[in-house]
C-alpha cells in the first residue's frame with residue numbers, strides 16, 4: 440500500500456508512506472518514473488495513465504501533513520490527494536522490480552541520486568573546460584598541412600607544443616609524421632591522466648605532460664628550437680562568454696612561447712576575414728611577420744564529448760606561421 444502523506448516546502452520533498460515506511464521524494468522523481476514507465480510500456484504496446492501534473496503541483500505549493508487533512512483542515516486538497524494516490528499506486532504496481540527498488544529503497548535511491556549529481560557535475564566541468572576532443576580526420580588534416588610547410592628533417596628537429604592536450608589523441612599522429620618531442624599541457628588533472636595513458640608505448644616520441652593553465656605558462660625550451668604548436672584550444676570560456684579564449688591561446692603561443700607555427704583546429708567563426716586580420720595585426724605587433732599559411736574549412740567536422748557523444752560543429756584548420 441502506497442500513499443502521499445505530506446509535503447515539506449523546506450525540504451522540497453513529498454512524503455510517501457510505503458509499507459508503513461516514510462519516504463521523502465522529489466516531484467522530479469515522480470515525473471522521471473512517470474516518463475520512464477510511459478515509454479517502457481509504450482514499447483510493449485501498453486498504455487499508462489500519465490501523472491496528474493496539475494493536481495500534484497497544487498499539492499507542492501505549501502507544506503501540509505495527512506493529520507491536517509484527516510482533521511478536515513485542508514478540504515480543498517482531498518480530491519487531489521485521492522487522484523494522485525490512484526496514479527502512485529498504479530505506478531508502483533507497474534514499475535518492474537529493479538526500477539521499483541530505485542524508487543522505494545532509500546539506500547538505492549540515495550546512491551543513485553549521488554551518482555547522478557556526480558555525473559552532472561563532471562558533465563558541467565567538461566563543458567566549462569571545453570572538452571570537445573578532435574576527430575582523427577581533423578588531426579590528420581592538421582598533420583598534412585604541417586607536412587606541406589615543413590620537410591621531414593625540419594619536423595624531426597622541431598619541438599611540438601600542445602597547450603590544451605585533452606586526452607592526448609594528437610600524440611600518435613605527431614609520432615607518425617616523425618615528430619620527436621612534444622610538450623603538452625592540460626588544466627584538468629583527470630583528463631591529463633588519460634593523456635598520460637595515450638603516451639604509453641610511443642617509443643619514438645618524447646612526451647612531457649604538465650597539469651597547468653596554459654595561459655599562465657611561459658616558454659620552457661631553449662630559444663633556438665623551432666616550436667610548432669598543435670591542437671584544438673577550448674573554443675569559449677564559460678566563466679566569461681565574452682572572452683575569446685581561442686584568440687588568447689593564439690596570442691599566448693606567439694608572445695610568451697615565441698612559437699614559429701600555430702596549427703589549430705578552431706571554431707569556424709575564425710574564418711571571417713575581419714577575425715584573421717585582427718589576429719595577424721596583433722601577432723605582428725611583436726616584431727615578427729606572421730602569415731596565415733593555411734585555412735581549411737571543415738563544415739562537417741565533429742568532436743567527441745565525454746567519450747560517448749559526437750557533437751557536430753563546423754570548424755576551420757588554420758596554420759599561422761612566422762616568416763622571420
Ligand SMILES: C[S@@+](CC[C@H](N)C(=O)[O-])C[C@H]1O[C@@H](n2cnc3c(N)ncnc32)[C@H](O)[C@@H]1O
Pocket residue numbers: 568569570571572573601602603604605606607608609624625626627630651652653654670671672673674
Ligand atoms: C577542445 S579540448 C581539445 C583537446 C585536444 N587538444 C584535442 O584536440 O582533442 C580542450 C582541452 O583544453 C583543456 N583546457 C581548457 N582550458 C585550459 C587552459 N587554460 N589550459 C590548459 N588546458 C585547458 C580542457 O580541459 C580540454 O581538455
